[in-house]
Amino acid sequence: MQKLKETFIDKNAILGNSIFIGNGVTIEKDVVIGDNTQIGNNVTILSGSRIGENCQIHSNAVLGGVPQDLKFKGEYTLLEIGDNNIIREFVTINKGTISKGKTCIGNSNLIMSNAHIGHDCVIGNNSIIGFSVGVAGEVIVQDWVNISGLTAIHQFSVIGEHAMISGLGRVVKDVPPYVVAAHEPLRFAGVNSVGLKRRGFNSRKIDEIRSIYRIIFQEKRNTKFAVDIINQEFEQTVERDKILNFVRQSKRGIIKGFEI
Template sequence: MTLSIIDGQIEKRIDPTAKIHPNAVIGKDVTIGPHVYIGEGVKIGNGVIIEANVVIEKWVTIGNDCHIHYGTIIGNTTQDKKYKGEKSYVEIGHRNDIREYVTINRATEKGGKTLIGNDNLFLTSVHIAHDCVIGNNVVISNAAQLAGHLQIGNNVIIGGMTGILQFTRIGDFAMVGGYSSVRQDIPPHMLVEGNPAVIRTLNSIGMDRHNYTNEQKKAMKDVYKIFYRSSLNTTQAIEKIRKEIKETEEVKGFIEFVMTESKNGIMKRGSADKVGDSNTD
């Protein structure tokens, strides 16, 4: 077994049953468990733990201090019928915790990338399809299924057993309830659930957890009321928001998200029979 080993690698932490491609690059202080397969063009950062029976197929970059648990498969061929064998990639940032049996596919087109940021937690049996872009501090719960070309912002929480349609966008600090079927874009700071999923309320708890100021929370509550609890159409609502609400970073981000071209449309508000919206009053 030939390894491309960065200076300082502790070789005894690589199990002898692991199979590693000759041009794979393994960082310092990496632990590689039994029956791991690491393929062509893979780069593993420092301090990574790769547990037994993991497959990192090819053209994958993994940042520092990630923990990849038993049976995970990263960098396998996209499940897109348009794929014809082109060279494509997965790039994963630092300090990600990827639990058992997660699958992360490479992109479809030549040179394309499936991108994952830093400090994320993907729980057991999550599937992340080709060309997804996931930000930082995202939690995806057990068996959630993400179709291709998703764009997921920072500090998003996705409940277990959720399915998300291809090309969907999810804004920063959004929360998706478990067992939901997400078919449209979710603006930042919204809480959604259902089959099909609809906007239920503002994610006020998420704002509290991240120490939003009273000014920031009030601005987003006012945005929510105008956009989701008035009879105005999108253009009218955005115009009213711009005129009446101070443009904090959160308000600016909401406007930019809603005004960006969408393949699936912006998610509508549903009834509050399951998740009340009294906290926006």
């Protein structure tokens, strides 16, 4: 009979109350884990990891690994994970590099099996990262984002809040808030109306968002011209300003349009 791997917990790790730890777990020094977190079998949590309360970390996940980036020279960096996150089997999340100093995962996210989140990423709150999604370094994912399985996200990309990305997507441009991105190459495929309704957006607000994107993605001139039109013709609202600020601040440029 094969002998089970022993659990190792460094004496300098700081563990909260009512934590469950499975078989074969490794928890290194300089790790902090909050109350009521559950850690499955064969999980590895490496130095510099900070994990909040009420998280579920399933079997064979590796958290706080060394960045897969040649500029990393062993400097002290962190992985910070908030509360109420579900991290499924074989997920890997690397800590930061000198670029930002840490990788940050917010609260109440579901990260499905085999997903990878690279160095210096910032993941917001209430998002779903599907199975085998690959998130390269220094990506920003805002709140309430749904990324379907097998999607690959290029480094430095930004995905706006309430966006949804279809499976097998290839993200090489920024994805603005409130949209569905699909097809190959990835492009605008409509407003995420189903997701928005679930989160309390009414029909009038969804129509406003749809009208704004109609101008952005069907305007035959450049994006700056479309932004100027929206500024002049649409009443100032939270959603309008979030869209405009996202487009203005995009360094990689936003995805291309598609028929509304």
